[in-house]
Amino acid sequence: MTYKAVIFDLDGTLVNSLSDIATATNTVLANNNFPTHDDQAYNFFVGSGLRTSVARALPAHAQTETEIDRCYDEMMLIYNRDCTLTTKPYSGIISLLDQLKAKGIKLAVLSNKADALTKKIAGEIFPDYFEIIQGLTTEEFKKPNPVVALQMAAQLGVQPNEVLYVGDSGVDMETAVNAQFHAVGVLWGFRPKEELLATGAQTLLHNAEELLELL
Structure with a gap:
């Protein structure tokens, strides 16, 4: 062929790009007193869009549409600025x-x-x-x-x-x-x-x- x-x-x-995605998401998680994750965990969070990766990173009790949207917006403010720092x-x-x-x-x-x-x-x-x-x-x-x-x-x-x-x-x-x-x-x-x-x-x-x- x-x-x-x-x-x-x-x-x-x-x-x-894993480190930049993880850093931006972990910053939001920490700011909201949610548990953070090591970079390796983000291997399985990413792949279906950044909103989905944020949703997967949130603790189960915070995975509501409202909370996902709020944390996604916060993450995007950071990631838009820092998306090529280590990528x-x-x-x-x-x-x-x-x-x-x-x-x-x-x-x-x-x-x-x-x-x-x-x-x-x-x-x-x-x-x-x-x-x-x-x-x-x-x-x-x-x-x-x-x-x-x-x-x-x-x-x-x-x-x-x-x-x-x-x-x-x-x-x-x-x-x-x-x-x-x-x-x-x-x-x-x-x-x-x-x-x-x-x-x-x-x-x-x-x-x-x-x-x-x-x-």
Whole structure:
């Protein structure tokens, strides 16, 4: 199969953003006298949008819609300011993007992170690589709903079977399956191999360079 485009997830795939997310969320938790969590716990809080990660971080008795909204708003004030303090590309990602771009492969980012933040982080860290950078604008269309992913493929001028979708979570693999993309799971991200395989990963990557073998 000839692949003409690669759509990447952002957090846990292109960048390690866990510490910035954890710090912003823990600050809110501490300010509200709620228990905080170590960074490792956030591996399983993230992946379905920042509001959901805040909800998962709250103690059970505080997981009301009102409290989630309030803490999410507080977290976003901090995270908007500090979202790139420690967030960095994973090893080999810049080289991979350079090689994909040299091959004429169309590149895009699709994240469940809020759209403005997705554009800010991807735009600052990876200038001039991606034709489309898309984050979450409508809760209804959050991954694994494939609607936005398929719209992006159409914008890139490719068919679904010409797209590699690269992510680190079950949500990403389900998105790829739902869109009929080739599902590529990365093993350097936030979720374990077992989750990726159980949700439809067709290829697993141990390092960024291995993606080139699919091309």
